[in-house]
Amino acid sequence: MTIRELAARRGAAVWLALGLATAGCSHSGQTSPQGEGRTDMANKMVITSTAFGANQKIPRQYSGEGRDVSPPLGWSGVPEKARELALIVDDPDAPRAEPWVHWVIYQIAVTVTGLPEAVATNEVLASPPGALQGRNTAGQLGYMGPMPPPGHGVHHYHFKLYALDAALGLKPGVDKKTLEAAMAGHIVAQAELVGTYER
8 A cells, every 4th residue: 555545545544533523513493592592582471561561652641741640561480499579660761870860669579561541659558469669769669650851862761670599688668779779789680671751
């Protein structure tokens, strides 16, 4: 056998080995992290409203120019390990150092799948039963609708839902900072719906 024939045979063996290795990698790819990632995304918590869509205008009736009542909200995908839900609504476009807080509501049971329109402004709610409300930036209890300064452009209102792995045990009437401090280390899922408003 000549040196050229020997080299050719060795080359063929190398390409055969590489082909088998590639085939093995392709087979193992069926359980890749990418596939698991798609599964996780399918189970993600989601919050929606029948009053407005994502990044769409919040109807006037839910603003400070209208009836100033809270919009209906619904959600799904709450993790099994969640023990309590909380909701914060704020406006980072407000002309101040910190976002303007429009709503703080917490101790929502994990069996609850949404909030009705025009939630009462009580500290302790009958619907959903046992839920508590905190104070907005104006110092008021409950929901405060959009009322941006005239001519200030489009403001974005973030409805942020949190699933928590523990009951926080907070009293009624806390502010956003107190709620966020209590939630630290306990958030197992989060969902957000953004609505807009302009005057």
